[in-house]
Amino acid sequence: MASLVSHPDEVKVVSRRFGQGAANLDRYLELDGYNAVRKALAMEPDAIINEVKNSSLRGRGGAGFSAGMKWSFVPKQSAKPKYVLCNGDESEPGTCKDRLIFEHDPHSVIEGVVIAGLAVGATSGYIYIRGEYRYLSIIMQKAIRDAYARGFLGKNIFGSGRNFDAYWHGGAGAYEVGEESALMESLEGKRGIPRIRPPFPAVVGLWGGPTVINNAETLASVPHIILGGADWYAKLGPPKNGGTRLFCLSGNLAKPGVYELPMGYNLKKMIYEVGGGIPNGRKLKAVVPGGSSTPCLTADEIDINMDFDSVAKAGSMLGSGGVVVLDDAQCIVKFALRTMKFYQHESCGWCIPCREGTDWLKKTLTRFHAGGGLKKDIDNMQYLAENMLGRTFCPLGDAAAMPTIGFINKFRKEFEDHLEGRPCPYEKEGVIDHLPVLAH
Amino acid sequence: MKFSEEFETRFAEMVPHYPTKRSALVPTLLYAQDEIGFLSDEVIAEIASRLDLTELEVRNVISYYSMLTTKPRGKFNVQVCTNISCMVRGGEEILHHCANKLGIGHKQTTADDLFTLEEVECIGACSWAPAAQVNYDFHENLTPEKMDRILDEYRKKGTQ
Numbered sequence: 001m002a003s004l005v006s007h008p009d010e011v012k013v014v015s016r017r018f019g020q021g022a023a024n025l026d027r028y029l030e031l032d033g034y035n036a037v038r039k040a041l042a043m044e045p046d047a048i049i050n051e052v053k054n055s056s057l058r059g060r061g062g063a064g065f066s067a068g069m070k071w072s073f074v075p076k077q078s079a080k081p082k083y084v085l086c087n088g089d090e091s092e093p094g095t096c097k098d099r100l101i102f103e104h105d106p107h108s109v110i111e112g113v114v115i116a117g118l119a120v121g122a123t124s125g126y127i128y129i130r131g132e133y134r135y136l137s138i139i140m141q142k143a144i145r146d147a148y149a150r151g152f153l154g155k156n157i158f159g160s161g162r163n164f165d166a167y168w169h170g171g172a173g174a175y176e177v178g179e180e181s182a183l184m185e186s187l188e189g190k191r192g193i194p195r196i197r198p199p200f201p202a203v204v205g206l207w208g209g210p211t212v213i214n215n216a217e218t219l220a221s222v223p224h225i226i227l228g229g230a231d232w233y234a235k236l237g238p239p240k241n242g243g244t245r246l247f248c249l250s251g252n253l254a255k256p257g258v259y260e261l262p263m264g265y266n267l268k269k270m271i272y273e274v275g276g277g278i279p280n281g282r283k284l285k286a287v288v289p290g291g292s293s294t295p296c297l298t299a300d301e302i303d304i305n306m307d308f309d310s311v312a313k314a315g316s317m318l319g320s321g322g323v324v325v326l327d328d329a330q331c332i333v334k335f336a337l338r339t340m341k342f343y344q345h346e347s348c349g350w351c352i353p354c355r356e357g358t359d360w361l362k363k364t365l366t367r368f369h370a371g372g373g374l375k376k377d378i379d380n381m382q383y384l385a386e387n388m389l390g391r392t393f394c395p396l397g398d399a400a401a402m403p404t405i406g407f408i409n410k411f412r413k414e415f416e417d418h419l420e421g422r423p424c425p426y427e428k429e430g431v432i433d434h435l436p437v438l439a440h
Numbered sequence: 441m442k443f444s445e446e447f448e449t450r451f452a453e454m455v456p457h458y459p460t461k462r463s464a465l466v467p468t469l470l471y472a473q474d475e476i477g478f479l480s481d482e483v484i485a486e487i488a489s490r491l492d493l494t495e496l497e498v499r500n501v502i503s504y505y506s507m508l509t510t511k512p513r514g515k516f517n518v519q520v521c522t523n524i525s526c527m528v529r530g531g532e533e534i535l536h537h538c539a540n541k542l543g544i545g546h547k548q549t550t551a552d553d554l555f556t557l558e559e560v561e562c563i564g565a566c567s568w569a570p571a572a573q574v575n576y577d578f579h580e581n582l583t584p585e586k587m588d589r590i591l592d593e594y595r596k597k598g599t600q
Contacts, residue, residue, distance in 0.1 A: 002568055002580065081459075093523045093562040131470055131507045132563050134576035167457040170467040173507035175561065189465035189491070191504040207459050250525035250566035257567045292524055292562075322566060324525050338527050342561055348504070 002099060005257030007274045011236060013224050013244045014217060015260040018104040023139050025146040028107045034152055036223030040115045041160045043226075048119040052222060054230035056242030060097075061087055061178070061215030062291060062320040064308040067222075071212055073202035074120040080209035084116045084125035085201075087183055088216040091130060091175040092291035093342060094322025097246035097258050098216040102129065102136035105220065106143035110153070112219030114164050115226060116212050124165040126206075127216075128187060131172040141168050175346035179394040180213045182348070193350045194394035217246055217321075237263025241307035245318075249275040251325035252282060264307040271302065271325060282327035286410070290319020292339050293399030295406025296326075316406070331426035332411040333418050336404055337365040343400035354397035357388040361404060368415070371423040378415050382408050441486040447471055451490075461491045465501055469508055478512045506561070514549045514556040516594045518542070519573045522559055525566035530583075534570050535559055537584040541591060554598045555591070 004019050012018075022028045040048055053068025074082060086109055090098040101109060113125035127144075129137050144166055147153045155163050169187055171177055177186040181195035184206050205211025221243060225233045234242040241263040247270060249256045254276030261270065267289065271277065278284050284299040289306070294317040297304075304314045311318040326335065344358035361384060364377055385401040385408075392398070408415060417425055443451075450471060454464045465487070472483050479502055488498045502508045518538055522531040535557075539545055542555050549556045565571030568580035572587070579590050 002565065002578070090564050091562060094525055094566050095562075096564045096566045096568075099564050130564070131466075131505070132573060132576070135578075165457075169457075170470060172466050172470045172505035174505050186466060187463060188460065189462035189501065191501055248567050250569055251528045256569070288524070322525075324528070324566070326528055330528055335524060335527070338522070338524055342523055345506075345561060 002096070002103065003257075004100070005255060005259060007259055009265070009269075009274060010260050011244050011262050012260050013228075013233075013236070014101065014105075014108070014220050014246060015258075016224075017108070018100060020104075022105050022107065023103070023143060025107065025143070025150065028105075032227065033107055034111060034158075036226040037111050037114050037118075037152070038158055040118050040226050041158060041162065043118075045119050045121060048115060048226070051230045052119070052225060055225045055233040056237070056240050057218065057221055057225060057233065058241065058308055059215055060217035060221070060245065060321065062092065062293070062317070064318060067214055067218050070202060070214070071116065071119050073200065074122075074210045074212060075203060076121065078121075078210050080207070081124070082120055082122035082210045083206045083212070084113050084120070084122050085183065085187065085206060085211055085213045086113050086125065086127040086216055086219050087178060087180065087213055088127060088129040088133070088136075089171055089174075089178040089183060089186075090133075090216070090320075091178050092293065092320045092322060093339075094248060094250055094288060094291045094324040095320040096248050096250075097321055099133060099136060100246070100258055101216055101220050102133065102140055106136075106140045107147065108220040108223055109140070109216055110143060110147055110166055112214075112222040113166055114153070114157070115222050116214065116219060117164050118162070120210070120212050122210075122212065123163050124167070126167050126169045126187060128169045128171060128177075128183060130177075131170050137168060137170050144168055175342075176348050176394065176396055179396065182394060183213065184211065191348065193348045194392075196393055238305065238307050238310075241309060245306070245321050247274075247306070248322045249325070250322065251288075252278055252327035252330070253325050254279045261306070264305040264310065267297075267302045267304050267306050267323075270306065270323065275323075275325065278325070278327050280327075282329055284325065285328045285330055286326045286332065288322070288324040288326075288403070290317045291322035292324070292342065293317075293395075293402060294319040295402050296410060298410050317402075329426065331369075331424055332407050332414045333365065333369045334424065334426065336407040337362070337369050339403050340365050340400060343396065347396055347400070351392035351394075351397060353388045353391040354400065357384055357397065358400045360384060361400070368418055369424055371418065371421050373415070373418050373420075375416075375419055378408060378412065441482050443472065443475060447475055462493055462497075465491055465493070465498070466505065469498070469502060469505075473508060479508060479510050484510075512549070512553075514553050515598050516554060516574050517556045517558060518591070519558045519560040519563065521561070521563050521565065521569070521571050521573075523562040525562070526570040529569045531570040533584065534572065534582050534587055537587055538572075538591070541588065554595060
C-alpha cells in the first residue's frame with residue numbers, strides 16, 4: 001500500500017476521499033458517493049456533456065484533450081453498441097497517481113464511467129487496470145460487485161429505468177497499451193499494437209462500436225464536476241485548464257509523493273516547497289515535468305505554471321503529471337539511456353521509425369555512456385530522433401524521440417564530456433564495466 | 441488440464457462480459473499463469489480451445505506482454521524497477537544487491553527454485569522509489585538492508 005502525503009497548498013478534489021476508507025461502499029455513500037450519478041440520471045445527455053466541456057477538464061492521461069469535446073464526438077445514433085473505456089494502464093515512468101485512485105476511491109471511477117455512459121448513450125463500460133496492479137484489481141472487482149448488489153449497476157440503475165454494466169479488465173504488462181487504440185486491441189484479446197486513425201475511437205472503437213476512452217483520473221474527476229458544477233471546477237485552475245491535478249513528485253526530492261494541486265501551480269514552488277527541495281546538499285539539475293516522454297526542463301526553466309498551455313509554451317508537456325526531479329549528481333547521458341532502454345523495450349515494432357529508431361538510439365547511447373562516443377554521434381542521435389517524430393501510428397515514437405531531443409539540446413555539454421574514450425564523469429571509477437546489463 | 445475452482449468461477453464469470461470470446465484472453469492467461477507458474481504447452485492448448493483460438497494466436501499474444509512467460513519461474517519473482525524515478529534513488533543498487541545475494545542475474549532462477557530475479561520497467565511506485573514487486577506485492581522506499589530483510593522473509597515463507 002502506497003503511503004499518502006499532504007501539503008497545505010493542496011486542493012483536494014479527486015483525492016478528497018483518500019485515506020477515508022471509501023473503497024467501502026457504505027463509507028463512500030457517507031462521503032457524497034453516487035450522488036453525482038443520481039444527479040446525472042436526471043440530466044439530458046447534452047447537458048452532461050456541456051457541463052464537462054465548460055469545466056475545461058482535460059485528459060489526465062497525458063494528451064490534455066478536452067474530455068467534454070471527446071464525448072461530443074460520439075455519434076448520437078449508432079447501429080453498434082457504444083462503450084466507455086477507462087484507461088488504468090498507468091505505465092508512463094514517473095506516474096503513480098491512478099494507483100491511489102483505485103486504492104482509495106474505486107467507486108469514483110465507476111461513477112465517472114457511468115456518467116460518461118449516460119452522456120454518450122453507452123450502456124456498458126470497461127475499467128482496464130494494468131496487470132501489475134493486482135491488489136487494485138481486487139479492490140476494483142469488489143467495488144463493482146458491491147455496486148451491482150445495491151442496484152447502482154446493472155438493470156434499472158437507481159430505479160431510473162436505465163441500464164448500465166461495468167466490468168473490470170486486466171492487462172499483463174505493456175506500456176504501449178496505455179495508448180488508446182492499443183488499449184482497445186488489448187481488451188479485445190490481441191497484441192497491443194495501435195490502430196490507424198481516422199476513424200477515431202469515438203466513431204469506431206471497441207468491437208467496432210463508438211467508444212469513449214478516458215484516463216482513470218479524468219473519469220474520477222467527472223462526479224465532482226457534476227456535483228460541484230462546471231464553474232467551480234473550471235475556476236480551480238487557469239483558463240482552459242480546469243480543476244486540479246494529481247502531481248506525482250519523484251526523484252531527488254526530500255518529500256516525494258502524490259500531491260493534488262490546482263492546475264497552474266508553480267513548478268518551482270512544487271519542487272522546493274511541496275516536494276521539500278533537493279536533499280543531501282545537492283542542487284537541482286533538471287526536471288522531467290510530465291512523465292518520461294516529456295522533454296526535460298533545466299534548473300533555470302522551472303519558474304513556470306504547471307498547466308497544459310504554460311508547460312507547452314515552455315517547450316515541454318504537462319503529460320501525465322509525473323514530475324521527476326534530478327539533482328546534480330545525476331548523469332544526463334545515463335538518464336537519457338535509461339529512458340531510451342525503456343522505449344526500446346516497449347516499442348511494439350509495428351512502425352519501423354519507432355522500432356529501429358529506439359533500438360539505434362539505445363545502442364548509440366549505451367556506447368556513448370561507456371566512453372565510446374564519437375562527436376558525430378550527438379548530431380546523429382538528434383537527427384534520428386527528429387525523424388521519428390510524427391512518423392508512427394501511435395505516439396510511442398514521439399514519446400521516445402522528444403525527451404532525447406530535449407536532453408541533447410539542453411545538455412549538449414554533458415554529452416561532449418563523454419567523448420573520446422572518457423568514461424562517464426558521474427560514475428565511480430571502474431563502475432561502467434560492471435553496470436548491469438539493463439533489462440532485455 | 442485442471443484449473444482450480446476459483447479459476448473456473450472467474451473464467452465463467454468473465455467470458456460473458458465481452459461480445460467476443462477472445463477478449464477474455466489476456467486476463468485469463470495471467471490467472472492461469474498464477475496457478476500453474478508459467479504458460480505451459482498444455483495451458484496454451486487448453487485456453488486456445490476454450491476461446492476458439494489457435495495455439496499460435498495465443499502464443500502471439502503471450503509474446504507481447506512482459507508479465508506472461510512460457511518458462512517456469514521461481515516461487516517468488518523478484519522484480520526490481522530501475523526505471524528513471526527508481527534509478528535516481530538507487531534502483532540499480534537494489535538490483536545488484538539482489539543479484540549478489542541470490543547469486544543470479546536477470547531472468548535467472550535460483551537452484552532451489554525459490555527466487556527468480558527480474559529487472560523490470562516502471563511499476564508505478566515512482567513516488568516511493570526505489571521499489572520492487574515480489575510476485576504481486578509492492579515493496580517500496582527500499583534500501584539494501586530492507587531488501588535483505590524482505591528476501592529473508594520470503595525465503596522463510598518458501599521453505600516452511
